[in-house]
Amino acid sequence: MELKRLRFVKKAALLAATIVFMAACHNNQDFSPKPRGYSRIVFPEKVYRKFDSIYPFTFIYPTYAYIEQDTMLRPQRKDKKLLNMNALLNMQFPQFNGTLHLSYESVPSKKVFDQLTEDARKFAFKHTVKATGIEQALIRNPAKKIYGIYYTIEGNAASSVQFFISDSSKNYLRGALYFNTPPRLDSIQPVLNFVRKDIDTMIKSFRWKGE
16 A cells, blocks of 8 residues: 555656646746847948059058958969969958958950959859859949949858959959858848948949059
8 A cells, every 4th residue: 555655646746747847838938039149240430541552453442451462372374474463362351250352363365354254253153052142233434444243142152242343455353252250141241231331432443553
């Protein structure tokens, strides 16, 4: 009898605990998980300065960014006269952990120009796997001999902005924006919008020397 009574007490205690747990759950019907939080971002004032170096172009860029020569090795074209006129530059945004990669090339022929513009298209559309959409916009200022295409890449792609600018005859510049963080649009969207304005300002102020 004592053994049966002990089993009955254990079962009763377990049943009571279950009822209390279910009642607690019932009283918290309005519970919902908190959304993921992100650190508050303090954006600097938009102040610009001019980039004017040995290269055949100028533009303005923000004071909270800096431009450095990219030391990465790159294949050079066979024409020795063009070697010193090709360059890789990085516009660094240290506060946002982002980089606008700039690649300049002299254009010796229409064949090379066509290849460069096709490469720009391929580089942009290689992000199709992660992108939710890719929009193309013409860059055009005939008075200053500035022509190109601006690619807006939506979604969780590694690069959200790419473009190229050319005078359609001798000079070509390609740009690609990357953030050194996992590509989660919900977390980088405010920074992306902020930096996009700087890229737009750069493109609008872009000039070939001598034009």
